[in-house]
Amino acid sequence: MTARILVVDDNEINLRLLEARLGAEFYEVVLAVNGPEALALAATGGIDLVLLDVMMPGMDGYEVCRRLKADPQTTHIPVVLVTALDQPSDRIEGLNAGADDFLTKPARDLQLFTRVRSLTRLKRVTDELRERTATALALFADEEDVFRAASGRDRILMFGDDPREATRLLAMLHDRFVIDATAERGAFMAQLMEGPEPEAALLDLGAAEGSALRLVAALRTSDAGRHLPIIAMGRPEQEAALAKALEIGATDYILKPIDRNELRARLATQVRRRRYESRLRRSLTDTVALAVRDPLTGLHNRRFCEARLAKAIDQARAGRRHLSIAVADIDHFKRINDSRGHAAGDEVLRQFASRLQDALRGSDLACRIGGEEFVVLMPDTDGEDALRVAERVRERMAAAPFALPGGDIAVTVSAGLAIYADGDDAASLLSRADRSLYEAKRTGRNRVLALAA
Incomplete structure (x- = not known):
């Protein structure tokens, strides 16, 4: 799949050379x-990767990188510094500025295109x-802990x-990271499943022939390791x-x-990206939950109820199984709102939902379908x-x-039953x-009735 790559360099020749190399691989430049x-x-959006020179007049590449990574709208765009600078201190400065990698000119095709x-x-x-989380992302895009x-x-x-x-790596990292090291792939996967969730993995390609590569593949096909950042270590x-x-x-x-x-x-970069993506995934989960749950009571909402009821009817029809539903309505709820206020009414709804859940069986499904009205689905129930x-x-x-700040209040409910028939x-x-x-x-409220089909 192609990508749109932004190439930044004050040298026209360098720009055209990279444009030609990338274009030959069908990238849009x-x-x-x-x-x-x-x-x-x-x-403006639509950029998939930035290849950025460091030594430019005015604003150098380090500063450009820092600004890209500080902006919530561009922080997710990968940045590779491509420069004639080749000292370790230059590479470290670039990584600390937020760059995802650092290539020394002239970057060979294998180095460039692999990255x-x-x-x-x-x-x-x-x-x-x-x-998929665009709306929720806007709510936390400025929160510092994401970036x-x-x-x-x-x-x-x-x-x-x-x-x-x-031993050398442990000495390098012990003050910043808790390291669990092993030479066995089975032990590594066991460690992945035990203890606190790891933030990254370091795999030595110098280990027994192909074992580290097989471990990369195993991680990417396992639920626990699918999103784990992996840094491979090897010699030039x-x-x-x-x-x-x-x-x-x-x-x-890392070499x-x-x-x-x-x-x-490099570890800090990978951990930062992991936390950002984890936040996105949590936001996606929360967004899905909001789509099917009532935020006030925590019960499923009308949309979910309608979908689940249709499925339950199909199952009852296909398997000739019982199915019953109840529609419940809090008695005189308008009086509660009028006399005690809407905040009190909301608290009654929350407590009602809690008592409702406590009274139901594990197989029953309670939904709030609007106002003070609730539906209970009871599969396999005559x-x-x-x-x-x-x-x-x-x-x-x-x-x-029901306990309320302004004094307790008596609450009753009426319910109507319906039993599935052909x-x-x-x-x-x-x-x-x-x-x-x-x-x-x-006929008087505070009762349950079932009319014949």
């Missing part, structure tokens, strides 16, 4: 000659999450069979294996001999059992007053339950 122009183009493919693949995953660098001592899993290398002569690691799912790599500050910077359940609900409401659909079943509820209200 956008060009910028300075930092402000790059920031403006990135802000481009890996980072654009990660960007597509993030884009999908952002698109700031990792802090505290996070758990890192390490795999490798060189004890001296493991293992370039092909490093490229393969990125291809099959590693998120970054040996390992520089302490570079490793810490009329006699449904009446017992509904009566238990009624008794639970009337048994004790030929029923959702509309006919709900209509019959509604008629039963109306009759219960008409």
